[in-house]
Amino acid sequence: MQQALLIDPEKCTGCLQCEMACSYENYQVFNIAKSRIKVFNFEEAGRKVPYTCTQCAEAWCMHACPVEAIVLDGATGAKIVLDDVCVGCKVCTIACPFGTINYVQDSGKVQKCDLCGGDPACAAACPTEAITYVDANWTGLDKMRAWAGRTDTASQANA
């Protein structure tokens, strides 16, 4: 059974433990600027919103890649970037309508959430269960995916 990140902004306190954990997991440093999950702070509404890739079925980034550097991890369902193959052309960063694959100038490659190979560090680090890793069928991602369908230029390709 595949799992997915379930994000509940109601429970987020904005502590940024997820960003720290993501940065440490991937770069062995505590530097939230390197994190692949971002917590957005809506001050007026007093609301914090963690946000990252939903590993959408449309996989805009994967289909846009000119050199097959983004592939499906069959075990987790994550779309993962192969650093050795990525040339840094950034086409995926404008193809993904969710803005969740981004160019990193230091490395000259793009980065995105890869679900840490099935044990996401952000979910493990979250003290309030605002981020949990659950059965994919339970997540609230349907709403996002329904929205994705609106922008999908070829939504029935996956039907």
Add this chain to the structure above:
Amino acid sequence: MKHLILGNGPAGVVAAETLRHSDTQCEILMAGSEDEPPYSRMAIPYLLEENIDESGTYLRKSPDHFDSLGISQLRGRAVSLDINEHQVLFQDGHSETYDRLLIATGSHPVRPPIPGIDLPNVHTCWTLDDARAIASLTKPGTRVLQLGAGFIGCIILEALANRGVKLTVVEMGDRMVPRMMTPKAGGMIKRWVENKGIQVRTSAGVERIDETEKGGPLRVSLNTGETLECDVVIVSAGVVPNIGFLEGTPLHVAKGILVNDAMQTSVPEIYAAGDVAEAPDLFTGAHLVSAIQPNAADQARVAAINMAGGQTHLKGVLAINVLDTLGLISTSFGQWEGVNEREGGSGAELIDEEAFRYLSLQFKDDVMIGATSIGWTEHVGVLRGLIQGQVRLGERKQQLMHDPTRFMAAYLGAAQAIA
């Protein structure tokens, strides 16, 4: 059912794979005109920079990828099409029949009619063969004059600069990338690359190219009266669709092949996708060639599903571009020029000349229709999300007019309804 695909670039390859996915039994024959495995022109600059070798440009890395999918390949350039006989004639004299035909022949670079344009040290930069020639001609210190500073020109520009050449760029428009960037943004890119040691001449055209001696350096005369000496001229004056072989057929052709939103041409069993196709624009419905990889892939998937008997439609082409000029990253989306006020148009422009940061958002009523950015890499994809989703921004539009940098907040609030 036999599917014939002309072209083995991204559109041809994605279509072939989608056809196989949709129909395990059909015959698929994909024809490419170059003596190479299917590869990506997008990756050529990185080859010139020696970040990757030639195999790094290949669209599919596994050598038996196409065989294992039962996709047959053919080396050959189509020279004519007989729609009554359902037959394509290739340059080597042999013909192939089809039940369904996909034209994904892409485009080729323009060589403007300038005296001297065919001299040996004048090259286009489009194919792997071109890249090999340019790599052998350009060493640190080589004087290179590049004709054209459009989107492709600017991608090559970075690769050339990183090879250590002395580079001069000559552009007819009044700024860099005039068909992708606003005047302010194009000016900012020009200033950036000049700071990096590149000579830029805008509002200037090349009148003639002469050899100073046989096979020796070139003298390039501009219409501004200036003459420049260089070792190599690289022509990047735009590309045009490969439609020559359609002459004499009833296919409707403008700049490219006109298709409907099913990627079907005016002849029902013939489809077109990628750089060669003109599909309806998302906003205006006017036909548009959008020569960039994601659009080629989207169009190819739609074409292939329909060719296999399914029914799907492209929800309109959105022009999108991303560019890296020597470390300065820029994007443009949709109707980045905006529409005028009488049609409900409005826009916000943020300019930070010192920091080389720029953002322009264009609206029609409360829907974002276009954007241009420089110096933004975080979450730029949501600009596409907002534009392509035609998301009604409501009161968030006023917030963006006041502070365009808050596009991510507007996206999370209006499109995802989670803010």
